[in-house]
Amino acid sequence: MSKVNIQRLADELNLSIATVSRALRDSYQIRPETREKVWELARKLNYQPNPFASGLREQKSKNIAVIFPELANNFFSLAINGIEEIARQKGYQVLIYLTHESAASEMGFVKSLANGRVDGLLISLSSETGNYDHILELNKQLPVILFDRICESAEMLNVTTDDYESSFKATLHLIEKGCKRIMYLLALKNLLAGKMRLKGYTDALAHANIPLDQKLIIDCDRSEKDAYDLIKQAVAQQKPDGLFSSIEKLGTVCYYVANDLQLSIPRQIKIISFSNLEIAALLNPSLTTITQPAFDIGKEAAHILFQLLDKKKIATESKMIASHLIERDSTAQ
Amino acid sequence: MSKVNIQRLADELNLSIATVSRALRDSYQIRPETREKVWELARKLNYQPNPFASGLREQKSKNIAVIFPELANNFFSLAINGIEEIARQKGYQVLIYLTHESAASEMGFVKSLANGRVDGLLISLSSETGNYDHILELNKQLPVILFDRICESAEMLNVTTDDYESSFKATLHLIEKGCKRIMYLLALKNLLAGKMRLKGYTDALAHANIPLDQKLIIDCDRSEKDAYDLIKQAVAQQKPDGLFSSIEKLGTVCYYVANDLQLSIPRQIKIISFSNLEIAALLNPSLTTITQPAFDIGKEAAHILFQLLDKKKIATESKMIASHLIERDSTAQ
C-alpha cells in the first residue's frame, strides 16, 4: 500500500536510484538487461513517477490550464473536447477553471498561474472583462492562447471565428427572407467578438439601405436573468419581424418570447441565432443558426499552444476558422 | 520576469527563507511587523508559492481528478459545474479526463493517478467498463467517489439517482397515457444504472400486467453510430406506440425517427427520455423527460470527497438524489 517510489525500486533491485531513473527514461547508458529488470519491476508495482518531484526538478509542469466562462454553453463543451484530445496526445494534464463570467474570478485564476503550476494557458475571456493587463502580464511568463473571446492586443495569439462576416451574412439572410425590422439581441459587448457581431449587423443593414434603429438593439448583457422580460417587452413594443440573437442562450429565449406573444415563427417573426445546439434542428420550428466550429477551435488553440511549448517556432500565428450558417425553418419565407 | 520565489523575497527583505515562509503562513512565531513587510512584498511581486515544491514537501497535491465519459452530454457538463464550484471553495484544482466511453482509457487514467498527482478522484464509469479492479485498487491509496455510473461494490462510496424508481415511473406514465407497446431503448447495459433502468421498465410492465416482449427492447449500446438506423428499423417493424429512451442522446434520435416514419408525436407514438437538455421544452413537440439533478449530484459527490479529504469522518456514506419526471407534450394523451 505504501507509495512506490524510485527508492523502493532501487532497493529491491540493489541498484542506485540514479540507475533506476536512467533505466526508466531509456538512457543509452544503461545495459539492456538492467533496463529490462527495472521496467519489469516498475510494471509489476505500477510505478508512476511522482509528478511533483519531476515537475520541481525539471521546472515544467506538464499541465495546461483552460479558463472558461462556463460549461452550460455548448460551444465550450465542444471546445474542451478538442483541447483535451490534443493535450492527452501530448501527455499533458488539463486543469479547468470556470469564471462564471466574473472578471474578478478570471483575474484571480490568471494571477494564480504565475508560478509554474502550468506550462501554458488557453483562455476565453469572461463577458465582464474589460482590462487585459493580467493576461499580458502572464503572457510574459508562459504561452497564452486566447480563443473565441479574445482581447484586442496585437501581441497575443488568438483563435477565432469570423464573427463579423457571419453576423453580416446572418443579417443579410434575414433581409433576403423579407425582414424589414430586425431586432438585434446584443451580448458580449465588452468583447471583440461582441463588437464584431454588432458591426456585422449594422454594416449589413447599411449595405441593404435599411436605416439603423437604435431601439432595435437590445442590450442583454446587463441583466442576464431578466433577458426574457427585456426581450419580450422590446418585441411587444417594437414589433420586429426578425430576431437576431448574438449568443446561443438568447436564441432559445426568443422561442419562449414568440410563444408567449403568440407570434408565429417564421410567419410573423423570423429567428436566427449564433448557436452550437446539436438539436437546433428539432426545435419547433427548427432554428436557423450560425454554428461555430467549436471542436476545431479548441483543437487549433491547443495545437498552437503546443507548438510554442515544443519550441517549434514554425509559423505560430493567430488563426481564424469560419462559422457556418445553417438555414432551417425559423427563417423560412 | 524571472520567477519570484521565496528565496527572492528573503533576499530582498534580508530575512531567511524560513522566516518568509512562516510569515506567509501566518505563523504565530512571527512578529506582526515582519509579517506585514513580507506580505507587502509578496503582494507587490505577485508571489505565488510553487505548487510542485509545496506538493512535494507536504505530500499532498491539492488537486482532484474528474474522469468523465464525455462532455457532449449535458449531464456531465452540469455535474462538473457543481464539482468545480466546491473544489474552488476548498482551494483545490480540478484535473479533467475524458474517456470517450473507452474502458482502456479509463484504466490508463486511473492507474496514472496512483502516485500523488491528485488527492482524490470523482469518476463516472465508461459504458464499456465491466471490471472494477482498477477502481478498487486506487481506492486503497486515495478516496474515490463514483457518481451516476457507479460500480457494484459495497466498499465504494457512490452518489446516484433513483434510476429504478424513475424508470418505473416513466414506464407507468406511458402506460397511463394509453401506451400498450412500449419500446425500450437500452443503453449502458454493463453499468448498474443501465440495469436498474431496464429493471424499472420490466417491473412496471409486470405491475401493469403487460407481457414483456423482448423484441421491444432495443440494444443501442453496441452500435452508437448506427443507433438511428437500428431504432428506425425496430420502430418500423414493431410498431410501438411508446418509446422510452434510457439516455439523453437517444431521445433526440427518436424525434428524427418519428419524423422520418411520419409518425405523429404524441398521437401515434409517445416519447419519454432520460435527459438534461435545457431546451426539451422547445422541441417539437416538447419532450417529456426524466431529468437528473446533475448539478447537485456533482456537488454532492465533491462534498463527500472533501469530507474524506478533510478527515472529517462524520457520516460519509453513499447518497441518492431523486430525479424528476417532467411531463410535456410528447406524452400527451
Place this chain on the structure above:
DNA sequence: TTTATTTATGAAAACGTTTTCTGCGGCACT
C-alpha cells in the same frame, strides 16, 4: 605492461517549499 578509452554505475546536487531543531537576546523570578 602501461596508458587511454569506453561502459555501466553510484554519489551528490538541485528544484522550492515546509518544518524541526537550534540559538540568541531579553525579561521575570529567585
Place this chain on the structure above:
DNA sequence: AGTGCCGCAGAAAACGTTTTCATAAATAAA
C-alpha cells in the same frame, strides 16, 4: 547575579525526481 522562559529568527533536513560529476571495471591502443 544566576536560572528559566519566551519571542523571534536562522540553519538544515526532507519530499522524489533528474542530471552532472565522479569512478570502477573492462576493453582498446600504445
